[in-house]
């Protein structure tokens with residue numbers, strides 16, 4: 001998998017937003033939809049998320065593979081937790097009759113189970129939709145300053161930038177180690193035994209870590225030699241909320257408040273058609 | 274004139290450039306290696322993620338802050354690269370982060386005083402395991418966030434994860450520490 | 463004086479060894495100091511003393527006077543020193559902290575807390591000065607080695623230091639890129655700055671007019687003074703001097719070790735055959751439709767500028783890159799029919815960067831890794847390990863088998879990687895820049911042994927003189943193609959080729975051109991110098 005950060009949504013509506021918005025909005029959304037039970041409300045939220053996602057202008061071709069992976073895994077998780085095994089505690093609007101019983105696990109599936117599986121799936125998928133702009137619409141190098149402006153320690157905020165700087169070189173380092181072992185006649189074994197597989201990864205994990213750490217000693221010196229670590233540091237990237245940013249944030253804050261009160265004061269239970 | 278270099282171990286909570294660089298390196302390593310994972314045959318969604326060993330290792334070697342950062346940022350980047358979104362499973366990222374944090378604190382309290390190699394490695398294993406146990410217990414929030422009952426949470430989320438992480442942490446973390454120790458002495462900073 | 467070091471000594475606490483003794487160095491505005499000496503003599507340590515890493519970051523004891531900017535280094539923080547001394551580390555990859563070139567250049571001034579407008583102005587000015595304006599928006603991880611070195615240098619200059627210290631800037635650069643860097647450095651000194659450069663490739667540096675030379679040996683100053691004095695006093699076997707200096711000192715030149723000539727077989731079999739091969743990464747081809755046949759008894763040097771695709775070309779021989787079109791054949795057989803193991807015994811492959819090839823906990827395990835894959839017994843493994851270490855002059859290092867490979871010095875690591883390849887008893891050895899960052903004496907000794915012990919060696923190098931004297935065939939890669947393939951003497955005479963492909967006609971090339979016919983092999987520079995009338 002390619003780990004180099006990709007910047008895809010540059011000129012879109014979301015691409016033009018202050019990166020802090022792209023970080024805060026998903027947090028609002030997460031709070032808003034957590035524990036939401038009613039499929040109909042969840043669908044509405046899903047629409048909001050879809051609109052948000054589309055306004056990021058991420059080209060479909062570039063993220064097709066990501067979506068295939070995410071959808072498959074989320075579907076499996078939801079099915080396992082609801083349809084195959086009776087893993088969920090759900091409260092319903094009305095008593096729902098059993099539709100069928102799953103073979104093997106013997107789990108009784110009702111309309112309520114299906115409705116709630118739908119809610120779960122939409123919740124996960126919409127959260128993923130809210131997450132994509134964080135990955136693809138924040139310009140590389142903007143993440144650090146975003147955190148710094150969100151009152152995270154200046155140095156740790158820079159650490160976030162640095163993480164993205166190290167990603168490609170770490171991935172390259174891993175390939176180099178595999179190469180070095182191959183030119184000395186070693187093929188990484190294919191086996192299904194998890195303990196054996198774990199052991200077979202030792203020759204990659206350990207050298208890669210050690211090599212990265214040794215390089216890091218030099219990098220930390222290089223940073224000291226360029227004056228890193230002062231209390232005050234300028235960030236070249238200037239961040240400023242414009243009106244649209246404020247509006248967008250306010251809208252999502254309102255959504256969160258509305259849904260929170262609905263969940264607390266309203267009667268949010270699983271909907272049975 | 275003679276200059277004594279005074280470099281006692283830096284205070285546990287200081288964020289100097291070493292901590293920042295090692296935290297960033299660790300997070301990048303965790304993210305890259307964390308993409309290599311495989312499923313235990315017979316279970317649906319229990320991933321063995323060998324790179325998890327890095328989180329307690331960084332906590333112990335470079336301090337609780339570095340450990341926290343590696344777990345948090347590393348796990349978020351993995352989720353982000355896979356496509357889940359960095360925040361979707363935020364409580365799991367937090368559990369990762371806590372593992373690093375706790376391992377760092379425990380190690381500073383106990384094991385940094387241990388001189389004998391074998392004793393230290395055992396301590397590394399035990400600390401890893403305890404840190405992980407406590408940290409991942411926090412994912413009980415899943416029960417609330419995803420409406421699971423306790424049995425389900427214990428059997429599909431916490432239990433298998435504990436098993437796989439135990440395996441990883443006990444095999445790989447001490448191995449990492451054993452290799453790093455002589456090198457860190459030699460680099461001598 | 464910006465730097466004022468008097469009788470300083472350094473001892474690393476980790477090893478307890480004294481690595482510098484009674485060294486003095488004075489550098490003021492307009493000074494350009496060259497520091498040279500054999501590998502491990504303490505050059506990097508000297509620079510660390512100037513920029514404060516010793517004693518602030520490395521645990522080390524310093525005695526004597528070390529003043530920078532008029533005050534003792536020990537009393538200043540590294541951050542404070544960073545506004546006086548700018549440091550360019552040997553490996554630019556480790557120095558780069560920004561994801562894009564712009565953020566990389568902004569890093570230092572940001573840390574100084576300068577206003578944005580001022581930072582922007584500085585970046586624009588420096589980028590224009592060193593010619594990287596077109597790179598500002600690029601991400602750093604996709605730059606070539608040469609570009610990266612320039613960016614790192616610019617990142618130092620934007621801090622407006624009073625002196626720049628540089629550790630082996632030329633080791634990874636092709637001659638043209640090296641000249642660009644040195645030109646900028648010279649310009650910096652000319653504009654009122656100062657520089658201290660550590661470098662083995664003395665000849666290249668001399669053109670840029672260093673004002674003083676410090677030659678260290680075993681941590682002690684052996685020569686301090688101006689350039690003409692240095693050319694008279696420098697030990698000829700250890701420093702690569704310009705050819706004219708060799709001629710001037712012809713009668714003190716030592717006997718040259720005789721490199722056994724390559725076996726001349728009339729119809730030698732082809733070992734490695736590229737047939738219309740295109741190689742690249744992702745979508746981007748690096749080399750297009752290459753046709754090349756390398757023999758089983760040849761010594762071939764591959765030259766070319768940074769990023770030309772030299773490593774890519776030879777990586778295809780061990781299937782680290784697969785051709786997108788065309789076919790690579792090994793001993794007449796398509797390469798994909800050869801197993802990993804059989805390829806590993808045909809070609810011993812030595813990587814460009816030694817640390818990328820090292821992954822074991824101890825040297826003994828590292829050496830055993832390959833032979834174990836071949837299924838050799840413990841006894842056999844011990845035997846080949848000993849032998850390979852001895853060949854690479856590593857057997858005298860105390861306790862080497864039990865040490866971690868990463869604790870060896872840079873030069874030793876590089877020799878170890880060659881030993882790893884030798885331990886598998888390959889038929890052909892492929893070396894990717896075997897001599898980068900090594901002193902002349904080590905280079906000669908180890909190339910001589912490698913060339914003497916194997917029937918065929920293919921090596922990549924930026925050291926033109928090494929290629930001329932050690933190879934019997936030179937291949938030049940440029941612009942995605944092979945632009946030349948001829949004997950050393952023949953190439954030396956093709957004047958137009960050198961500048962066009964990023965190479966540089968060294969004093970030896972010029973000497974060959976002036977004094978030898980355009981065919982056959984080239985004698986050792988010492989021999990050539992003795993034959994030359996003064």
Ligand SMILES: Nc1ncnc2c1ncn2[C@@H]1O[C@H](COP(=O)(O)OP(=O)(O)OP(=O)(O)O)[C@@H](O)[C@H]1O
Pocket residue numbers: 459460461474476477481499500501502503504505506507508520871872873899
């Ligand atoms: N961090 C360290 N701790 C202990 N010893 C060290 C350390 N760094 C270097 N040395 C030792 O100090 C001596 C001088 O090392 P230094 O790196 O200064 O050499 P150098 O002249 O730069 O060599 P090269 O040309 O190979 O780079 C060597 O013997 C080396 O092994």
Ligand SMILES: Nc1ncnc2c1ncn2[C@@H]1O[C@H](COP(=O)(O)OP(=O)(O)OP(=O)(O)O)[C@@H](O)[C@H]1O
Pocket residue numbers: 604605606607608634636743748766767768769770771772773774775814
């Ligand atoms: N793993 C890789 N992925 C993508 N591109 C690569 C990779 N390795 C090399 N390249 C690119 O391919 C081109 C040729 O690289 P190569 O390493 O073969 O050059 P080289 O001639 O060996 O240069 P140098 O003298 O700097 O070692 C360069 O532009 C480089 O950026």
Ligand SMILES: [Mg+2]
Pocket residue numbers: 505506507629
């Ligand atoms: Mg050095």
Ligand SMILES: [Mg+2]
Pocket residue numbers: 772773774814894
């Ligand atoms: Mg190369």
